[in-house]
Amino acid sequence: MIRVLVVDDDFMVARIHRRMVDRVPGFTAVAEAHTGADALSLVAEHRPDLVLLDIYLPDISGIEVLRRLRGAGDPEVDVLVITAAKDAATVRKALHGGAVHYVIKPFDAETLRERLTRYQEMRTVLQDSEAPGQADVDRLFGTTGKSGTTPPRRSMPKGLTPESARLVQGELSRAGEVSSTECAELTGLSRVSARRYLEFFVEEGTAEVRLRYGTAGRPERRYRWTGKQPED
The missing domain is CATH 3.40.50.2300 (Response regulator)
Known part of the structure; x- marks a missing residue:
């Protein structure tokens, strides 16, 4: 705490x-x-x-x-x-x-x-690593690195911020694959906000989404971080 x-x-x-x-x-x-x-x-x-x-x-x-x-x-x-x-x-x-x-x-x-x-997030990085790598330092200082933690390049939609985007991005890349509900629990954001960031990454080309079908109801959208940058 x-x-x-x-x-x-x-x-x-x-x-x-x-x-x-x-x-x-x-x-x-x-x-x-x-x-x-x-x-x-x-x-x-x-x-x-x-x-x-x-x-x-x-x-x-x-x-x-x-x-x-x-x-x-x-x-x-x-x-x-x-x-x-x-x-x-x-x-x-x-x-x-x-x-x-x-x-x-x-x-x-x-x-x-x-x-x-x-x-x-900054405290976690410094506490979890005795010798932070360049990617960790880039995350702390908000600069662009090659680790897949690069903030989105285009202007963000209204209501989204780079700080929360980095938070969602970090949790998504660590978790491997999440739903919007799981992402909300990991980040402390609302489910609606978490989904907006996840969909933004899909539009950017830095995340992928797949549908998981259950026994009933609508399929669940599952998101996975790819780290790929969209082509210019």
Whole structure:
């Protein structure tokens, strides 16, 4: 279970974010902080794996909190910035401070779910492999590799995101063959969303689908990752 500290100066927003976190499989929110000082204190007390960090805090900025966390020499605490600040200078400071991602308010629950599952995938890769290969590193940094984990090349349909596409792609390639229901269970997405991504990969030519007939009812669609790239 990935333990999360939620930091936001607005009590109601912090509560909403906490509920969002608790709804994502594999995550639990351990505490809320509403000031920078409280954030630093609660990190020391709860030792979370991840901090959802707002920039606009009443005492010190989230960037300063990030700087102090890194200055404390504790690389085990990761930070995902969630803020209304979208100026280039703040984004650069968060990037240079080691934030794993930067989410701009306002956003919906699905956006946060996607960022958290992407973070979860990153942790899994690093924990499961003592010496990550180039394909693993490419997945972590979101770059193109030759391992079959390349994100789709064409523009994605409305409602689909590269983060969730990578998640579905990874589970599909590991499982060998799945139905949309099985894919939903593996990824934490809804069955409808999982099927949309699977059908997208079929259209791209990177996955194949076959029909499995049962004793009654409609045949089940089974998807298999091929890794083949569509011809130009």
